[in-house]
Amino acid sequence: MDQPPKPPIPYLLAYAFTLAARRADEELRPYGLSVRKFGLLVQLQLEPELTMSELARQLGVSRQSLHELVGELERAGHLSRLPGATGRTRRLVLSRSARRLIAHAEEPLTRMEADFLGDMDPSEVETLRTLLQRLLAHATDDETWLAGT
Structure with missing residues (x-):
């Protein structure tokens, strides 16, 4: 049986941003x-x-x-x-x-x-943070995103 297509990463990032920004705005x-x-x-x-x-x-x-x-x-x-x-x-x-x-x-x-x-464990959270920082450093051509990684 065929696997459903994987959601594109830009969509996943955009949707995660929408949810995270909404909650962050409430806190701020x-x-x-x-x-x-x-x-x-x-x-x-x-x-x-x-x-x-x-x-x-x-x-x-x-x-x-x-x-x-x-x-x-x-x-x-x-x-x-x-x-x-x-x-x-x-x-x-x-x-x-x-x-x-x-x-x-x-x-x-x-x-x-x-x-x-x-329920992400701390190592998963740090992996996610590191990957996002690497992505941003590449996408913006700005290595300051890599500070602290």
Whole structure:
């Protein structure tokens, strides 16, 4: 008997993202964050010299969407825009409140992650994390995804 076709990996990743993002957004809502805003703050913490274009590419959002996210975080006091290396560029700087917010929001996200991953054992979770980081490093041509692997 023929085996049913295996679901394509892009579909599996997209569906897993939809489910994970929905649950992460619920956990982050009390902090005034979404998973996108949290990701933006964490990415800036990891790579503070990113340009807006690089940040948009890494987050997988349009420049317009990034400007909206940055504006919301700036109005909340979590980001500042300062002059960049050239007169034409701006760089984003995390505030102290953003650093505290990241630290506080990590706990509910860790709990949500454990619940989301269910009965996967710790070695499976780390294998999944490593494979996703390798995938992202390859897809974005950015080896910073491999930090800590």
